[in-house]
Amino acid sequence: IVAGCVSHPHSWPWQISLRTSYGLHFCGGTLIHPQWVLTAAHCLEKSSRAAAYKVYLGLHREAATEPSVQIRDVEKLFKEPHRADIALLKLSRPAAINDHVIPVCLPKENSVLGGREECYVTGWGDTKGTRGSGYLKETGFPVIENKICNRPEFLNGRVKKHELCAGNIHGGTDTCQGDSGGPLVCLDQDKFVQHGITSWGLGCAQPMKPGVYVRVSNYVPWIKSVMESN
């Protein structure tokens, strides 16, 4: 996360750290059920073997030294069949739900964001020299309607309808490398709902180049069917 703040410890209890089998963080993800994690498909390019990955839950520091940390193996990987940047991980056993580990809510099927929601992203990714490296950081910005995001001066038609843009027009704060797969959540009354999965961007925090996120609501039927049949 470029700029933004260091989060309050465990205030985003659905955020997971996707790691190599040696424990090296490389992507984010979100707990959506005690045994299921949502992440970006491009985070799984290193290996198609589930054993190559570990999921760390309940942590605030990237070092994962807290006693609240739970570590789970990945039992199965599921990439979206039409090559969208979204994937599901089935954990080898369910995470223990407690004050530090709580699943996020999924949006309603094909629901849309109204353009004025308060949305937040989190991750342990590159901070580009801003404060808070090594801690779970957060930042907030508005979702930008695709029509605007696809204007020539912004992302010039690159944003597909199964994606959404979010960020500040003037840049300055954004997700970045290492935040991929993590959540973009928006407050809906008193609950956080995951509307996006950090996917791609042109640089990080550049003016007129908001981040692009997979539009989760489009994939709710796929998510449910994979979870039910597995």
Add this chain to the structure above:
Amino acid sequence: QGSILDHYVRTEGAWLLNPMKEVYRANSDEECAEKCENEEKFACRAFLFTSKDQQCLTLTENSKTAMLFRRANAILYEKRIYLLECKEGKGMDYRGTEAKTQKGVRCQKWADNAPHKPNYTPEKYPKAGLEENYCRNPDGDEKGPWCYTTDPDTRFDYCNIPECEVECMHCSGENYHGVVATTVSGLECQRWDSQLPHSHGYLPENFPEKDLKNNYCRNPDGEPRPWCFTTSPTKRWEFCDIPRCTTPPPPPAPGRQCLSGRGEDYRGTISVTESGNTCQHWSSQSPHRHARTPENYPCRGLDENYCRNPDGEKRPWCYTTNTTARWEYCNIPSCDSTKPEAPAVDVPEQAEVTEECYQGNGVTYRGTASFTRSGRKCQAWSSMSPHRHNKTAENFPDAGLSQNYCRNPDADSRPWCYTTDPSVRWEYCDLKKCDGQGLQTVPKPPQTSLETNPDCIVENGVDYRGTVAKTARGRTCQEWSSQKPHSHDYFTPKTHPRAGLEKNYCRNPDGDVNGPWCYTTDPRKAWEYCDIPKCPPPQYECGKAKFRPKLCAQR
């Protein structure tokens, strides 16, 4: 057919003090609206409805003429027609408050007989809205609203009332409220409240001021002219062909030669960017092609190559004549040199200590809570959108009205804020009263993991750390550290330090699919499974953290 309430603008939590009112009992807001529509004693411009008391107050004033107060459980409904200050067609429905003629002469009251004895009086034309000395058109005059003047030599004159932009558009059609619903290529527009065939974020309820009605062409986002999503699956959106009005556009606010706010009204002649590049002429497409042309934005002062802010940018800018720098901001001197107008993007990190409670009635609360009890985000005190108000830092300098933090500037019972929800003016904040403890820091998470449940097992019970020490057949378990009666080397506290092999408790150090087990004290039976009940599925509410997030937003 719609509801009678469609003719009203609804605001929750608002109250109007009004000398001219009628009080009724009503079961619903619709019933109260009926009372307003049929009010005979005065022109009903608004009504207040309190559902708890089932009280209905019809009012002659609205928020344009009377001060709004906050009041819980009250809903103010203002009749749209009285909020408009423009005319449609000849303006027979015009109920605005313009009271001067086009030459600037004050209008005579319709009820007065001097200096002119009127033919049109409120008594004779009770439905014509002949109130005060406002411009009206009781006779359907082609030239629109008029009034008797206070000049004895001029019996009447017409008023200069702007068009509501129904038939045509001024500027870029931001105020176009017409009913054209086809695009330039003849495609039918998609309804704004529909997500088919195109899913989109322009939900009418989120943009109440943009009038996203039916499938009419509108310009909610600063395009050069009105547009709509189309009903063609292959064309997401397209511009509409709305004719330009032949009448002159509404007079612009006087331009400034210095920077105030975002500088949208800057009309000075600086034409160099902050890095020293010369600005490209707005009417030129070289070296940078663009759509911010004087033709597309005729009311934004895109003259020559002067720095301007036609599109709600942070401050005035221009395309540059440098091919490698498409556009850049300009440095415009501030109108108030003591206050920097363009803060750097960097926002200081928020303090870790947050006031989570308030003392007394919260007048001294200076924490950073910014959500209401129903979860709505607070509006910034310095903002007048979506709610106009007078609780500004200028008016209440000692009330700590910074950002959008919950405060109590008017000594209410507890901290509150105006909300960012256009339909709810204000609400009390999601804050607790302190129990004599003063400041509370954000609670630190406990240092022990709550992962294990001592009374039941999840899945195969690998995490079981309970104290059952008997097998399913009733045999007592052998201690894991003991080698009697059964000798075992592999599953010991030393070999499996994380498996919880304490005392003689049932455990599952090898991930046995049938669950926890133990060596038994019966020499004839080496080991046996234990009978430990399965835990019920974890009870949790998704998306709700136990520790409050900072909600650090940098917009």
